[in-house]
Structure formats: structure tokens, C-alpha cells
Amino acid sequence: MNLYTTLQKLCTCPSVSGREESIRELLRELISSFVDEVSVDNLGNLIARKKAKNAKAKKVMLCAHMDEIGFLVTFIEDNGMIRVAPVGGISLSAAAYSEVVSEKRVAGVIVPESKTKPKEYAIDKFYVDIGAKDRKSAERKVSIGDFFVVRGGVRRLAGNRICGRPLDDRIGCAILLSLAERLASVETACDIYYVFSVQEEVGCRGALPAAFGISPDVSLCFDVTGTGDTPGADPMACALGKGAAVKIKDSSVICHEEVVATLCSLAETHKIPYQREILLYGGTDTAPMQLSGSGSRAGALSIPCRYIHSAVETCDLGDAEACVSLAEQFVLTLK
Amino acid sequence: MDQMKNLAREIVALCSVPSVSGFEGRSTKEIQRLYEGRFDRIETDAVGNHFLWKTCGREGAPRILVDAHFDEIGMLVREILEGGFVRLVSVGGLSPSVLQAADVILYGKEVLRGVIVSTPPHLRSAEDDRLPDCEELLVDTGFSKDELEKILPLGSPVGFAPDYRELLGGRLAGKSFDNKACAAIAASAIAGVPREALAGDVVLMLSSFEETSRLGGASAGAFGLSPDYAMVIDVNLATVPDVPKSETVPLGEGISLSVSAATDRALTLASQKICKEKNIAHTMIAAPSSTGTNATAVQLVGGGIPTVDVGLPLRNMHTYNEVIDLADAEALASFVEAFVCDGEIAKNFCVREELPK
Amino acid sequence: MRTYDNDLTLLRELSLLFGPSGCEGEVADAIERALPALCDSFTRDRMGNLTALIRTGDLSSENRRRVMISAHMDEVGVMVSEICEDGLLRFDTVGGIDVSVLEGRKVLLGDESHRISGLIASKAIHHKEKKDRNKPTPISKLFIDIGAKDRAEAEQVLSVGSVGVFDSEFYRFGKDGAFVKSKALDDRMGCAAMLSVMSALVRERPTADLDLYFCFTVREEIGLSGAKVVAQRIAPELAIVLETTAVADLPETEPAKRVAALGKGGALSVMDRSTVYDREFLNFARATAKERDIPVQIKQYVSGGNDAGSIHKSGVGVRTLALSVPTRYLHSPACVASVEDYHSVTSLVEAMLRAMDTETS
Structure with missing residues (x-):
């Protein structure tokens, strides 16, 4: 499976937090042939299981979130302009003057009210213009409660780098798909649960019940992380192109020391490029997997990503490939 | 004691x-x-x-x-710099008011002593009385960068040095x-x-x-x-x-x-x-x-x-x-x-x- | 249609009870007295949550749907944090109360066994600096006066940790008594609506194979959610949270920020600060309302949060719906709601439970 081609499919499927139906169906289709069973839980998490031979095998949960940040339609003005609320961590300066598309594929643009200075950006000062001439004509296309996202899509940059949205976290989903394909014909000692979680962007809500249901012994999260390799960035050892980022800490979690150590030593042994990641902010599904139920040994493989939550999220495909290889080795060592 | x-x-x-x-x-x-x-x-x-x-x-x-x-509470090693200085990230709510020139211990492959750096007052401008957060501070370890990289993996925990005193009236400090x-x-x-x-x-x-x-x-x-x-x-x-x-x-x-x-x-x-x-x-x-x-x-x-x-x-x-x-x-x-x-x-x-x- | 709580006897009784978060015993006692006639069985757990079960359809069926319907019994209140030498009390709020509605209010303080009147005050306007006169007095400068002449006298009736609620009148007002005003409409309206629904369902049971758990929960206002514990125990597939939602349908509020309007029916949430609500369940509620001609509106602003936040993430996850009575001046001694909306919410819940299939949708 080619990561880039997969991403091209995954990134054009508007699926804001809580409304992941369309990406879920696509992922279900893509992963089904690599696993033994696929289910969807009450919140909409997609859970694909590859069974171990031994019924009492240890369980490993591999999780990437399939939702993306976006906007909720809250009000339609008489002039047909649409007021929205943010879903997840929207940066308005990144979103201003972007093309947006609704879950019903209605196109529009998100813009600040005239004369609003960047310093004054607040969601109440923004609206979506779908070109409707008045409220009535807007209401024919959009209802209160509909969701918009900034238009998705991915392009190639120099070398092995790609740019677009929402690489956060369709790149994690692509890694899981690729991993599932590689392990499809391998007999593993542990039960593998590939989980495509919902509602990560609104506070890691989906992975918690998913982990509760699975009750894994070990868990690994696949998500993007910030980098320190751009002009003006805060100091951070993590950089694009230096390999899979083995998470040590972000503001929601401190990863299990042995999981970190195992990942690092496997990377050394198998000559897989890797780096250690300490993120000063941010949270991931690692935290709910660590503490759900009676807890699991939790770690994370992160994909370094520049300009997170913008329309030009930038990653290096080599880092994603390293994540696939390192995750594969990790799963194979689990007994 | x-x-x-x-x-x-x-x-x-x-x-x-x-x-x-x-x-x-x-x-x-x-x-x-x-x-x-x-x-x-x-x-x-x-x-x-x-x-x-x-x-x-x-x-x-x-x-x-x-x-x-x-x-x-404590800190983790975030980055190793030239001259054997270590950049930190805080673990839990550290008060910037007690970090300057504090004794710490770094728990890497070996256990190291270190001191959190402090810029002396005569080198600071009078207006600049803001105390830096833990993330802006460094630890002075006395090792070289190369040596540190071998014995102090990123993510190693750093804690304050234990040092206990008995105070008046049966009170303990530490x-x-x-x-x-x-x-x-x-x-x-x-x-x-x-x-x-x-x-x-x-x-x-x-x-x-x-x-x-x-x-x-x-x-x-x-x-x-x-x-x-x-x-x-x-x-x-x-x-x-x-x-x-x-x-x-x-x-x-x-x-x-x-x-x-x-x-x-x-x-x-x-x-x-x-x-x-x-x-x-x-x-x-x-x-x-x-x-x-x-x-x-x-x-x-x-x-x-x-x-x-x-x-x-x-x-x-x-x-x-x-x-x-x-x-x-x-x-x-x-x-x-x-x-x-x-x-x-x-x-x-x-x-x-x-x-x- | 209008078969339940027409004269608001039930709502009046429940709203005036004493039930700050963590001390809901009096409310639970009152509801518990009504339960034997309204359900098949019920329990009260150690935390104080009441759970009542109505089973419908084929009781021997193995394929029964578990549905949780919940409303919280607790209300915002105050807690005594220090008894001063002069017999005045320092206090803090239990749950979120806007400091601007505290000063000048009468309160009832006490616990499960006794009550005492007091009032919230600060220094007189004569002693306030001019610049402070138009500012709400911060809670650190407010005190409760119970009339005690010194600490010893106060300590005979209260202690640090004693709790209290607003002491305010319940009345209807407006044309034909269209509006109701009281403390604690949040969420005694939800509790009263549940009791009415239960009474209707017990008279004539839905036909689908359902285990309907009606949960009267504790400690919502402090964000802790007794509902979480109840949901973890029930592990329902579906949950309906009956609530009030703060609205600002006032002349000087921009239309886009009014949230919802009184008199237009219950408000369904698409998203709030704690939950993105299940799409299909939301559509089911709207379709049911349309079919039965029950007014309903969609909340037009993202604000607040409620027990849905902890319920939907509990166990292996729960598909959750929030239906609220739009309420002005929430968390004050004078919450105002429309009587029609209260009845609409009750009707819609009943209609939804009757329209549910045995099969998972």
C-alpha cells in the first residue's frame, strides 16, 4: 500500500469530530481484507481486530484518530451568511480566507468580518459565505447543526515531503492501514486491535470507551507532533525527516518507560530512523488509553508535522514509513 | 538526625x-x-x-x-546543549520562584548532580524581573555534550536533591x-x-x-x-x-x-x-x-x-x-x-x- | 395532550426543595416517595442517585435495549468556609454561580436535619469606593448573616462545610401564567418531566422490548456527575439527558448569541462544551417531534455542558441526546422558563420512548 495514494483518498473525506461516518466507511473498506473482524462501537470508533491463535493472548491496541477539526453551523443571518462555532483547536488566523466544504459537500469560504484586525480574531467575528443571496436560499443548502471543514487534500513538496490537510491524523490512519497490510499474513502472538478513533480533536473522547471495551495490555497511539525545525519555533529536538518520533511526553501523558525503551532499542537494532519526542503542549489518545479501565502500558509513535491545524500541514513520508516499520517490529516482539 | x-x-x-x-x-x-x-x-x-x-x-x-x-513533581531532560547544559521540561506544577540555582539530580544511565542556572542580578536589566519558567532554564552538569549524550537519554527524569532538616518543635523540612x-x-x-x-x-x-x-x-x-x-x-x-x-x-x-x-x-x-x-x-x-x-x-x-x-x-x-x-x-x-x-x-x-x- | 403536571404542583414541590450538590437527600426522599407507583423497581445507591426501572415489551426477550433517561437532582448553592468572630460567615459557591446574583439574596443554610435563614451581604454602598459601586462584589468580600451575635452562637447551628441554597419564591407570571419563576428549575424541571413521563408509560406501556432506566442523579453542578457512576453501572446503549439550557433571548443580545428562545419548545443540542451529540439519535428526536407536532428547536450557540459529557464516554460509550428546557437567568434565584416548553419536553420524551424500536437503529 502506498502511503501517499492512501492519503490522497483519506484527506478528501470531510469528517469532523462526532461526524466521522464517511471516513469510517472508507477505512472499513480499506482495512477489511487485512483483519478477522471489524466493528463499530456506540460512539462510532472503528475497531478492526486481527486475532491471535491463542485465545488468552495479550491484547495490543493501535490507535489513530480519524476525525478532524472543523466548524459547526450555529446560526444563519438574514443575509444568508452563516455563523459557526469551532470544533476542536481551530486557529482562526490559519483558517481565515480558506475554502470550506460542508459534510453535504456544500462549498463556501470562511472569512472575518470586514475591518477585523488579526489581533481581534474571534469566532464571533467570522462567518461562512456560501454565496447564498439570503437566509432562505442558504437554508436550502445548509441547516443549523451541519458541519464544515477547511477543504482537504494533499500535495507533494520537494523530496519525500507532502503538504495538505488533514494530515492530522489521516497520516496516522494511513500508517495503521499499511501496518495492517504488512501483518495480514503474519501469525502474531498477540491480539491486534486497530482502532480508528472518533472525537480526538475535541478532547480525546473516543479512545477512552474504545480502550475500555478492548482493555488492552499494551497500547500505541499514532498521531502527529510538533517540530522545532522551522524559523522562530520553540526549541524542540524533533524535526521532519529524522524518523519516527518515539513519544516520551506531551502535556497529557508521560509514556510508559519500558515501551519507550523497547521502541528505541528496536529502532537501533533494525536501523529504523527514530527520534525521541518531548512535546511541551498538546494531548493525544495515548492518555485515555493509558488510564482507561485498569490501565495499559501506553506509548506513542508520532509523525513530525509542521503547521499543525492549518491547511498546509507538512510531513515527511519517510517518517511515516519509519513508523510503520517500527510499529511492525514492536508488535512482533509482543508475546 | x-x-x-x-x-x-x-x-x-x-x-x-x-x-x-x-x-x-x-x-x-x-x-x-x-x-x-x-x-x-x-x-x-x-x-x-x-x-x-x-x-x-x-x-x-x-x-x-x-x-x-x-x-x-520534577523535570525531564528535553535537550542537551553545548557545554554540558541541559534543557528541561517540567513535570507537574513547578514554581519558578524556587528554581534559580537549585540543586538537582539527573537520573540517566548514571546518576548525576547538577545546578539550575541563574543569571546574576548585575547582568540583568533592572526592568527584567520576570522569573523564567522551568522550560526556559538550563541545568549545569559539568560534563561535555558528547559525554552527556552517552549517559543521559532525552526524557531522563530530573528531581530536586533530597536534603532534610529538623526544625523547631518537631517540624521537618525537605x-x-x-x-x-x-x-x-x-x-x-x-x-x-x-x-x-x-x-x-x-x-x-x-x-x-x-x-x-x-x-x-x-x-x-x-x-x-x-x-x-x-x-x-x-x-x-x-x-x-x-x-x-x-x-x-x-x-x-x-x-x-x-x-x-x-x-x-x-x-x-x-x-x-x-x-x-x-x-x-x-x-x-x-x-x-x-x-x-x-x-x-x-x-x-x-x-x-x-x-x-x-x-x-x-x-x-x-x-x-x-x-x-x-x-x-x-x-x-x-x-x-x-x-x-x-x-x-x-x-x-x-x-x-x-x-x- | 396536556396530561401531566398541568398546574405545576409537581414542579413547585420539587423546585423548592433543598438540594445543593452533595446534599441531595431531601430531593431524593421526595422523589422516592413517588416512585413505587411509577415504576417496576428502583434503588438508591450509596452516592445518592435514584434509579427506577420500567421494563416493556416481551420480558423474556434476550434482545432488550437499555435506555437511560437522566436528570440531576442537585442545584447550585453555597458552602460555609469560615465562621468569623462576629458571627458572620464566609462562604464559597457550590457549582458555578455568577457573583453578580449573590449579593442581597436570602439563603437557607443547613443540612439533612435542620434549616436556618440567612442573607448574603457586603459593606454598605456608603462604605464602597465610587469606582467599586458598579462592580459585583467579589465573593471574598461577601458574607452571610444569620443573625448570630458571635462565633459561638453561630457554631451552635452551623459548622464549616454547612451548605445552603437560594431561598426564593416559586410563581407563575405573564399572560395566562405562561412563564414560571423559581430557584433550581435547573434541573428540577428535568426531574419533574421524568416523573410525568414515567407515570404516562406505566399507565400504558410502550410495546418494544426496552429496559428504561430513569435516573435521578447527584452532583451535576460541580461537574462531577453522579450520572457517570450510574451510566457505568447500567451500560446503556442510549441515553437521554433532560436538562435546562441557559438562553439569552433578550432584546439587546445579538440574534446569533441568543442560544434559543422561550416558547419555541425544548432545545436539542448538536454540540456543547462536553459533547458532540449522536447524529442519528438527534434526527430521531426531530422526526418524532415533527410527526407528533411537538415544538422543538435546535440550540443555536455552543455553550455549557451537562451530564451527557460523562455519560457518553462511560463504559464502552453511549449514544446520547440532550433535550433542555430553555431557561433565562440560569443559576440564579430567579430562573425563568416557559410552561409550554416544559410540557413540550415532557411530551417529546414520552413520544420518543414510545417510538423506539426493539432493534438497534
């Missing part, structure tokens, strides 16, 4: 064990060394909790959880009394109770992640244990000038019991009754909507665990000069002992209500 009472020695012994949040798993051996033989068994779990079991020997006895978080002093006091009290006197099977949970996670390792630990009722012990801000009395507890006047919508009212009143009957010095404090401790998470685990929140007064929280009063420590020990032996609480709080059928 020879003059110190036994309890003080136990407190200092446990508080000296490094346990930066997230690295509690490294302490298993030390915990075993300190408590082997004094408890029935010592277990660990996937998130770094340690469980010290003392069973009463009766079938079907209630299970009593005593929680004291075992992790401490690091990590938050919350290992409470853990040590509870361990000492429970270990000393004759098995027959216990009201149920007691498990002392030295829990992980309290300083860094809203749920804490305690929620996962309590889920696995599924106790009938629980006591959460944590330190509490003691009176200092400048802070209203209603927001603090007096030092040296015993333990605190929180009256809170976030904990079990009946269990709190039953605990107050124990204090009155046994003449244990205590202060009732109002914590209207939250206790700010593990009690908040523990009582919502599973089908609900009635929980009481107990505090040990402490000054200078989250510094390396935390101060506790041994009289309070003795009061806490007496309370823990009485609580785990209280038959009436065991009778009233081990009811397992089912759903309607």
Missing part, C-alpha cells in the same frame, strides 16, 4: 526515593526494601501504581482502599513530603495494626501520575481493585501570612477532613466521628466543588466508591523545602489506623447496591 523519631525516619526514607511522575515504576525495589515483610504482598500495575496489601484473614471481608499518591510523607505515614500505620483488628482487607495504593494527570493513576488502580470504600490522603496547604485562613489549614493542629460536594458526606461525617472519639486533632475544611486531590477521580470509578479526603498540613508546597509537623503526622497515623479498623464504617459502606431488576 539521630534524635528523630521512628516515624520521621520512615518519612525521610520514603521521601528520599526518587519518583518523578511517570517514573514510579523505577521505585519498586526501594518500596520492596522498605516494606517487604511488613505487608502481605506488594504488587504493581501497568501505570506505575504500587499496591501494599494487608488482609484481615476473613472470607468476604470488605476491601478498604487507602490512596496516597507516590509521584513527585522535598517530596507531597505526598510521600502521607504514603509513609499510612504505610507505617497500617503495617503496625494487628491483622485481627482490621475491619477488612486493606490495600494501600501508592498511586502514580497525580501531579500530571487529571484522572491520575489512582483511577486505573481503583478500577482494578474495586474497593468498597476509600480514603484519599494528600497534603494540604498550611497557614501562611498573606493567604486567608479559609483557604488554608493550621500547621500542627492535626489533620484536615474536607467537607465537599465532591466526596462522600456520610463517610466524611463518620471520619469526623472517629477523630472526636479517639481525640485525634483535626480541622474540618470546606472544599465546595472539588478537593483537588485523587478523591475526585476515585469516587467516580466503576459503580462509585464512597471516598473521604484527608489532608496533612504542609507549607511551601512544590518546593524542596516543604515543611510538615510531626504532631500532624502522628495524628494522621492514628487516624489511618482507626479508619481501617472501624467496624461501623465497614458495616455501613460495604453495601453493594445492585441496579433495579
